[in-house]
Each structure stands twice: as C-alpha cells, then as structure tokens.
Amino acid sequence: xxxxxxxxxxxxxxxxxxxxxxxxxxxxxxxxxxxxxxxxxxxxxxxxxxxxxxxxxxxxxxxxxxxxxxxxxxxxxxxxxxxxxxxxxxxxxxxxxxxxxxxxxxxxxxxxxxxxxxxxxxxxxxxxxxxxxxxxxxxxxxxxxxxxxxxxxxxxxxxxxxxxxxxxxxxxxxxxxxxxxxxxxxxxxxxxxxxxxxxxxxxxxxxxxxxxxxxxxxxxxxxxxxxxxxxxxxxxxxxxxxxxxxxxxxxxxxxxxx
Amino acid sequence: xxxxxxxxxxxxxxxxxxxxxxxxxxxxxxxxxxxxxxxxxxxxxxxxxxxxxxxxxxxxxxxxxxxxxxxxxxxxxxxxxxxxxxxxxxxxxxxxxxxxxxxxxxxxxxxxxxxxxxxxxxxxxxxxxxxxxxxxxxxxxxxxxxxxxxxxxxxxxxxxxxxxxxxxxxxxxxxxxxxxxxxxxxxxxxxxxxxxxxxxxxxxxxxxxxxxxxxxxxxxxxxxxxxxxxxxxxxxxxxxxxxxxxxxxxxxxxxxxxxxxxxxxxxxxxxxxxxxxxxxxxxx
Numbered sequence: 001x002x003x004x005x006x007x008x009x010x011x012x013x014x015x016x017x018x019x020x021x022x023x024x025x026x027x028x029x030x031x032x033x034x035x036x037x038x039x040x041x042x043x044x045x046x047x048x049x050x051x052x053x054x055x056x057x058x059x060x061x062x063x064x065x066x067x068x069x070x071x072x073x074x075x076x077x078x079x080x081x082x083x084x085x086x087x088x089x090x091x092x093x094x095x096x097x098x099x100x101x102x103x104x105x106x107x108x109x110x111x112x113x114x115x116x117x118x119x120x121x122x123x124x125x126x127x128x129x130x131x132x133x134x135x136x137x138x139x140x141x142x143x144x145x146x147x148x149x150x151x152x153x154x155x156x157x158x159x160x161x162x163x164x165x166x167x168x169x170x171x172x173x174x175x176x177x178x179x180x181x182x183x184x185x186x187x188x189x190x191x192x193x194x195x196x197x198x199x200x201x202x203x204x205x206x207x208x209x210x211x212x213x214x215x216x217x218x219x220x221x222x223x224x225x226x227x228x229x230x231x232x233x234x235x236x237x238x239x240x241x242x243x244x245x246x247x248x249x250x251x252x253x254x255x256x257x258x
Numbered sequence: 259x260x261x262x263x264x265x266x267x268x269x270x271x272x273x274x275x276x277x278x279x280x281x282x283x284x285x286x287x288x289x290x291x292x293x294x295x296x297x298x299x300x301x302x303x304x305x306x307x308x309x310x311x312x313x314x315x316x317x318x319x320x321x322x323x324x325x326x327x328x329x330x331x332x333x334x335x336x337x338x339x340x341x342x343x344x345x346x347x348x349x350x351x352x353x354x355x356x357x358x359x360x361x362x363x364x365x366x367x368x369x370x371x372x373x374x375x376x377x378x379x380x381x382x383x384x385x386x387x388x389x390x391x392x393x394x395x396x397x398x399x400x401x402x403x404x405x406x407x408x409x410x411x412x413x414x415x416x417x418x419x420x421x422x423x424x425x426x427x428x429x430x431x432x433x434x435x436x437x438x439x440x441x442x443x444x445x446x447x448x449x450x451x452x453x454x455x456x457x458x459x460x461x462x463x464x465x466x467x468x469x470x471x472x473x474x475x476x477x478x479x480x481x482x483x484x485x486x487x488x489x490x491x492x493x494x495x496x497x498x499x500x501x502x503x504x505x506x507x508x509x510x511x512x513x514x515x516x517x518x519x520x521x522x523x524x525x526x527x528x529x530x531x532x533x534x535x536x537x538x539x540x541x542x
Contacts, residue, residue, distance in 0.1 A: 081384025084536035
C-alpha cells in the first residue's frame with residue numbers, strides 16, 4: 001500500500017468550456033479570420049465550475065449533489081484529470097479508479113468476458129493482470145452464462161453490473177463515481193455497497209455524484225452541494241440533502257447567455 | 259486482491275497528480291513519456307483492435323491482400339503496355355508502390371480520426387494523447403503488414419531479393435519517426451477543424467496521380483519537370499521503403515528529405531501539443 005496517505009486538494013478552481021466551437025469548427029471561418037474578415041470576438045465561454053475549493057482526506061466518502069448541469073460530472077472529470085482547470089490548482093495523491101462512463105472501451109459485439117479484458121486494457125492492465133480478477137468480477141456480476149454473450153444483448157442493469165464489477169476489481173485509493181450506477185436494481189445496490197465496503201479501507205476516498213438521496217445516505221458521510229458551478233454548501237450529508245432539495249424547489253432560472 | 263502483478267504496482271506508483279495552468283510543458287512531456295512507458299500495452303491494444311475489426315468477417319485479413327491483388331492485376335497488364343515496361347518488374351513496382359501508398363492514405367485518415375474516435379475514453383479518464391497516436395500508428399503498420407507475404411512473394415519471383423532488401427528496416431523506422439509527429443498534428447487539427455478530414459482525403463487523391471506509383475519515376479528525367487517528383491514529400495517517404503522492396507538502395511536525398519520532414523513536424527507538433535493539449539478535450 002502507499003506510504004503517503006491519499007488526499008485531494010482543490011484550490012480556487014475554474015473550468016470553462018468554449019461555446020463557439022460548433023459555429024467556428026470549419027475552415028471557412030478560420031480562413032476568414034486569417035484573412036482579417038472575422039474576429040476573435042465570436043468566442044464565448046461558459047463557466048462550468050467557478051471558485052471551487054475543498055479538501056478530501058483519507059477515509060472520507062463525499063457525495064456530490066446538485067441539479068442537472070450544476071457541475072457534478074465536470075468536477076469529477078476535473079479531479080480525474082480529464083479537464084484541466086483554466087485557473088487554480090488540483091493536487092491529488094493516490095491511485096484512482098474512475099467510474100464516469102460505464103461503456104468506455106467496450107466493444108458491443110464482443111462477449112462480456114472479452115470486455116473485461118478490453119476495459120482492463122484501457123485502464124492500463126494487460127491480459128495476465130486481468131486474469132487474476134476475472135473470477136471475482138464474473139461472480140459479482142451474477143451474469144452466469146450471459147457473460148459469454150455479446151454485450152449488445154445486455155440490459156442497462158447488466159451493463160452497470162459488469163462495469164461496476166470491473167472498476168472495483170482492483171483496489172484504488174480514490175474512487176470517482178458518477179450517477180450511472182443508478183441503472184441497477186436494489187439487489188445490485190446492496191451488493192455494490194458490500195463490495196465498496198470491502199474495498200474501502202480507512203485510507204480510501206470516495207466521491208460519488210448521484211440524484212438518489214437513499215443511495216447517498218447509505219454510502220456517504222459528507223456532501224458538497226453544487227449550484228450553477230459553484231459550491232453552495234459543504235457539510236454533513238443530511239444538511240446537504242436538505243439544501244439540495246431547497247435548490248430543486250426554487251424556480252429554475254433561465255441561464256443568461258455568456 | 260493480494261496477488262498484484264508488477265504492472266499493477268508500476269501503475270499504482272504513479273500516484274501524484276498535480277495540475278496548474280502554468281505547467282503545460284510538464285503535462286505535455288509527461289504525456290509523451292507515459293506513452294513510451296506503456297509501449298507494450300499499446301501494441302497489444304492495436305493487435306486486439308485488428309482482431310475486433312475482423313470479428314464477424316469470414317475472410318478477414320485476406321480482404322486487405324485481395325484488394326491489393328485486385329488493383330495490381332487490374333492495372334499491371336495495361337500499365338506495362340502503356341509505359342512500355344518489363345511486365346514482371348512493373349508488377350513488382352506497382353505492388354510495392356500501392357501497398358505503401360495505401361498505408362499512407364489509411365494512416366492519415368485514421369490519424370485525423372484519432373482523438374474523435376476515442377472521445378469516450380478521453381472524456382472519462384486522464385489519457386496519454388500521444389499514446390493514442392502511438393496506438394493508431396502501430397495498428398496501421400500491422401494492417402500494412404498483412405501484405406508482407408505478397409510483397410515477399412513478388413520480390414522472390416522477380417528475383418529482387420538482395421542485400422539492399424535489408425534497407426527496408428531503416429526505411430520502416432524512418433516512416434515511424436516521420437508519421438508520429440505528423441499524425442499528432444493532424445489529429446489535433448482535425449479535432450478542432452473537422453473539415454481537415456475531407457481536405458486530407460482530397461489531397462491524397464490528388465497526390466495519388468502526382469506520385470510515381472503506377473507510373474515509373476524514371477520516366478521524367480529533365481528539369482524543371484522532374485521537380486514535380488522531387489518536391490513531393492510523399493515520393494521520398496515512398497522511396498525509403500519501396501526501393502529496398504525492389505532490391506535497390508534509396509538515394510541519400512530520400513533520407514535527407516525524410517529527416518527534414520521529421521524535424522519540421524516534430525517542432526510544429528510539439529509547439530501545438532504544449533499549447534493546446536489541455537484544450538483538446540473540449541474540442542471533442
């Protein structure tokens with residue numbers, strides 16, 4: 001195990017997405033601009049995250065709450081290194097297991113079993129690395145003989161079980177999970193929680209984004225409520241759920257352009 | 259969970275992630291180092307992707323060879339008459355030319371799609387962008403290698419085997435070095451400007467007629483007409499592998515131009531990569 005304890009330190013992070021791409025993603029505009037016919041004024045950015053600061057220490061299970069588009073997934077992606085902040089610092093210590101997209105690296109024409117290896121490859125593990133985990137994964141998924149069928153024949157719950165099984169087959173220090181695990185049934189949740197409890201040591205950090213209050217209550221001890229890309233509250237899970245529900249009740253304001 | 263392999267430990271050790279806007283150089287360098295460190299994995303991944311590609315096809319890889327053979331046989335008779343060439347030598351020339359040209363075309367098309375095709379992975383975890391480029395080049399070389407038996411067969415029957423054939427190896431290495439930076443740049447530009455993909459297809463179609471593939475290069479000897487050949491970078495890239503396949507040595511000039519292309523594109527793509535690496539994900 002690691003000598004240094006895992007932690008996440010996020011300070012004053014801003015992430016903004018360019019909005020002008022879909023208009024200017026063409027030669028015509030680019031050429032026009034070079035020729036001096038267009039200008040850079042057409043560039044627009046949307047602030048997806050602004051002034052985010054928090055710390056996560058070992059042993060913490062943090063829920064990310066907020067309405068659609070409040071920045072939960074963006075924050076997860078920033079933590080995993082997909083997005084780099086345009087301002088601010090992200091420091092992360094510890095190995096990471098990311099569960100943001102459950103079909104990443106999968107080939108839908110290949111069997112579930114083959115996909116365990118395919119996904120493993122995307123995670124940086126060779127066939128022989130994964131062979132040690134196959135049994136454990138197959139057992140967790142409870143897919144039985146379906147594991148030999150092509151993934152395109154799977155239901156979304158089966159897919160969720162497979163993905164979750166793979167992602168949690170090796171121990172990591174930091175788990176980043178997005179709400180797709182909501183595709184499973186209650187049996188899946190119970191088993192998933194058992195599995196997380198088994199994997200989760202006093203040294204790990206879990207960050208889970210979800211809309212399910214029940215799931216968050218069961219899995220998390222602390223919460224971060226996001227509203228329009230900024231942090232609205234960092235507190236214990238109950239206060240966070242209450243705050244989120246308040247935000248949900250408020251009338252949705254149409255975002256101002258720019 | 260106790261039985262971890264060496265690879266597991268190696269990955270687990272890369273534990274510290276530190277991102278700040280001012281560290282673009284560092285991030286780009288780490289990206290490249292990370293890719294070189296995982297060479298074995300990208301080779302396996304490329305191999306696997308080829309297997310998947312043929313998964314539901316009966317003839318699979320034979321189609322690659324059949325396409326080449328169809329073109330060569332379709333054109334060989336006619337070409338040898340039009341250009342008044344020795345038929346066997348013309349077949350060898352055409353076979354080698356078309357196989358490598360096909361590699362250039364497929365490679366550039368795939369490169370332009372490199373990041374776009376891997377969007378889901380790029381959006382999910384922190385990836386080595388250079389690793390994706392390495393993966394795609396390896397895959398395209400493997401696909402080209404399907405034709406190797408054909409190439410060897412033709413060289414054998416035409417009696418073109420010789421010491422010069424060994425120069426194929428440095429030739430291939432030259433292509434790898436040249437196409438890594440080219441592919442990276444092409445992949446980045448296409449991610450941002452989607453028209454590039456179509457422009458590349460068009461340019462390659464145009465250059466197919468301008469590059470000596472189905473017409474013999476030694477037909478044009480006088481200047482300035484000869485410049486049509488000499489100024490075409492693809493002619494030089496083609497020669498470093500085609501000449502050895504025909505039992506000849508490439509000219510020094512071919513290697514020098516290739517080196518020039520390598521240096522130019524390494525500089526261009528490094529600059530672009532450092533500057534735009536972190537924006538790439540938003541372009542997808």
